[in-house]
């Protein structure tokens with residue numbers, strides 16, 4: 001059984017996709033042992049509570065220094081005994097100690113086809129604004145392992161989404177969520193939970209089903 005802890009900062013639609021997929025049996029061999037947010041008002045916390053999932057809030061604002069936050073954050077995560085950390089719209093930098101301790105056991109969903117429109121400053125709507133400004137015809141989402149960089153870890157799954165005439169950043173964001181994020185994040189968790197994801201020389205190999 002894969003114990004996962006989901007880290008959130010906002011609305012939690014990706015968390016909801018994970019919860020729904022576990023409850024529907026589309027993600028197997030997995031238990032959501034907790035949800036952590038840095039934002040006490042994150043609707044994602046309410047989604048967790050509605051499903052009886054342990055949730056807690058820990059924010060850098062509650063501590064005198066980032067070092068102190070990092071130590072308490074790591075302690076809170078360890079306390080939930082996770083096998084896998086899932087960043088689902090989590091906007092706080094992961095401390096290097098956590099990346100080290102959970103090497104290739106932290107995954108993130110990013111709303112672009114990495115290496116496009118990613119890295120520092122590319123999050124939320126900004127990603128879609130940049131894509132529309134550049135005039136790309138295809139966007140999408142990426143699930144990747146988290147390393148010391150920003151959106152730089154080994155790529156696990158990607159899914160492409162068409163840009164349509166007249167798209168606004170909000171409309172495009174929603175299509176990317178519906179057609180890509182909410183599909184590939186649960187799928188990535190199910191693959192990991194069933195031992196089908198390996199990292200070899202920084203490249204992910206996914207063992208597809210026989211059928």
Ligand code: GRF
Pocket residue numbers: 008009010011012013014015044088089090109110111124177181
């Ligand atoms: C999503 O667009 C995700 O790609 C990005 O942050 C947003 C989180 O949305 N990392 P939600 O909180 O899952 O609704």
